[in-house]
Amino acid sequence: MFVSPAFAQDAPTGQADGEAVVGSGETVVGSEEVVTGTEVAHDGHAKAAFPPFETQTFPSQILWLAITFGLFYVFLKRVALPRLAGILEVRRDRIAGDLDQAARLKQEADEAIAAYEQGLADARKKASQIGQKARDGAKAEADAERKRIEAALDTKLAAAEARIADIKASAMKDVGAIAEETAGAIVQALIGDPVAQGDVSAAVRAASK
Amino acid sequence: MANDPISQFQIQRWVPIEIGGLDFSFTNSSAFMVVSVVSASAFLFLSTANRGLVPSRMQSLAEMSYEFVANMLRDAAGSHGMKFFPFVFSLFMFVLFANLLGMFPYFFTVTSHIIVTFALALLVIGTVLVYGFMKHGMGFLKLFVPSGVPGLLVPLIVAIEIVSFLSRPISLSVRLFANMLAGHITLKVFAGFIASMGSMGALGIAGAVLPLFMTVALTGLEFLVAFLQAYVFAVLTCMYLNDALHPDGH
Numbered sequence: 463m464f465v466s467p468a469f470a471q472d473a474p475t476g477q478a479d480g481e482a483v484v485g486s487g488e489t490v491v492g493s494e495e496v497v498t499g500t501e502v503a504h505d506g507h508a509k510a511a512f513p514p515f516e517t518q519t520f521p522s523q524i525l526w527l528a529i530t531f532g533l534f535y536v537f538l539k540r541v542a543l544p545r546l547a548g549i550l551e552v553r554r555d556r557i558a559g560d561l562d563q564a565a566r567l568k569q570e571a572d573e574a575i576a577a578y579e580q581g582l583a584d585a586r587k588k589a590s591q592i593g594q595k596a597r598d599g600a601k602a603e604a605d606a607e608r609k610r611i612e613a614a615l616d617t618k619l620a621a622a623e624a625r626i627a628d629i630k631a632s633a634m635k636d637v638g639a640i641a642e643e644t645a646g647a648i649v650q651a652l653i654g655d656p657v658a659q660g661d662v663s664a665a666v667r668a669a670s671k
Numbered sequence: 672m673a674n675d676p677i678s679q680f681q682i683q684r685w686v687p688i689e690i691g692g693l694d695f696s697f698t699n700s701s702a703f704m705v706v707s708v709v710s711a712s713a714f715l716f717l718s719t720a721n722r723g724l725v726p727s728r729m730q731s732l733a734e735m736s737y738e739f740v741a742n743m744l745r746d747a748a749g750s751h752g753m754k755f756f757p758f759v760f761s762l763f764m765f766v767l768f769a770n771l772l773g774m775f776p777y778f779f780t781v782t783s784h785i786i787v788t789f790a791l792a793l794l795v796i797g798t799v800l801v802y803g804f805m806k807h808g809m810g811f812l813k814l815f816v817p818s819g820v821p822g823l824l825v826p827l828i829v830a831i832e833i834v835s836f837l838s839r840p841i842s843l844s845v846r847l848f849a850n851m852l853a854g855h856i857t858l859k860v861f862a863g864f865i866a867s868m869g870s871m872g873a874l875g876i877a878g879a880v881l882p883l884f885m886t887v888a889l890t891g892l893e894f895l896v897a898f899l900q901a902y903v904f905a906v907l908t909c910m911y912l913n914d915a916l917h918p919d920g921h
Contacts, residue, residue: 512677512680513677513680513681513682513784514680514783514784514785514786514848514852515785516682518694519682519694519698519700519784519786520786521693521694521695522682522688522694522695522696522697522698522700522701523682523698523700523701523784523786523787523790524786524790525695526695526697526698526700526701526704526705527704527781527787527790527791528790530701530704530705530707530708531704531708531761531765531791533708534708534711534712534761534764534765535757535758535761537712538712538715538757538760538761538764539757539761541716542712542715542716542719543737543756543757543760545716545719545722546715546719546733546734546737547737548722549719549722549723549726549730549734550734550737550738552722552724553724556724
């Protein structure tokens with residue numbers, strides 16, 4: 463940035479007048495002389511317009527805009543955009559593929575978990591079966607033992623009962639003899655004569671019936 | 672270097688070319704069109720050279736700009752509008768790079784000239800007109816007759832619609848042009864304050880801090896405007912293209 467007094471002597475060159483008219487509104491220096499040092503001459507254009515409104519520059523701008531923008535459009539359409547679209551598509555496919563694979567792996571894991579659970583349940587069932595079987599076996603054995611002991615006890619009981627019956631029978635037989643003897647003695651005491659053994663036996667037998 | 676805020680818009684002939692009395696010289700404007708196009712192309716081409724599945728920073732930027740414009744167009748004009756994607760994307764990138772390059776000191780801002788923005792706007796409207804009539808024939812004129820308007824109001828509405836349609840290229844081009852022009856002038860004016868106050872001694876140098884802060888803040892704002900205007904240009908292009916695609920879809 464330079465301040466205008468240093469440029470005052472440049473004023474006669476080119477369009478200094480025209481520029482000053484346009485520039486003075488905006489310029490910050492006190493001087494009304496504002497000069498564009500690098501300015502290209504304007505083919506004797508008496509009054510330089512505001513640059514964007516200088517119509518003689520329009521054909522060049524339009525031409526070069528058409529050339530550059532046209533080439534840019536073709537380049538983007540042929541090269542850059544297909545490539546970018548390809549990159550994005552590959553990534554989208556890859557992500558979708560990865561998601562599919564993840565879903566597949568998850569399903570496999572779920573299946574493995576289900577199989578494990580199933581195995582665990584089976585093992586549990588089998589274990590309880592084995593336990594049940596062992597319990598049943600032990601119970602059957604105990605029952606058999608008990609039955610055997612009970613049978614032995616029953617036999618012993620029966621033998622004891624038989625013996626008791628024997629003893630009772632022999633005792634009862636003795637009772638008859640004792641009764642005959644006693645009855646004979648009583649009758650002898652009462653009547654004073656011995657009574658025939660056979661009569662007493664018959665009488666006792668009749669009385670005990 | 673000149674210190675008035677207008678000379679930055681001066682067209683300078685670098686390679687004089689004259690055909691049929693018209694001046695087709697290669698100028699600083701042409702040079703910066705080339706620079707914009709080459710840098711935008713290089714950005715898009717080099718950043719995607721690796722075709723990384725996991726993008727690098729630059730590739731990520733290129734992809735973001737792609738999807739940004741693609742979503743913009745799809746939202747405004749539906750999936751049928753995607754056939755105009757290269758066109759809208761080129762416009763967006765061209766305007767964006769021209770605007771952003773203009774933010775460099777001593778660089779020429781291509782979009783600060785009304786003829787450039789007007790030519791781009793005419794290109795947009797021309798595309799709308801040509802495609803609209805090609806696709807819908809006379810049905811394209813339904814664009815000017817919104818459905819559900821009472822019969823009595825139709826002539827008035829049609830007149831309004833036609834005027835609004837005709838003003839589109841003007842508003843589209845003037846918006847971009849005026850924003851870039853005014854922004855650069857403002858920057859230059861405040862920067863000029865710094866120089867002129869700085870030359871007024873110690874007190875002036877102390878005072879020049881204020882316009883310096885202003886210039887810094889405005890530079891930030893101008894970067895925002897550079898992007899925003901490219902975005903606005905592209906969005907409006909999408910909406911106008913939507914008219915060509917669905918003239919009765921008001």
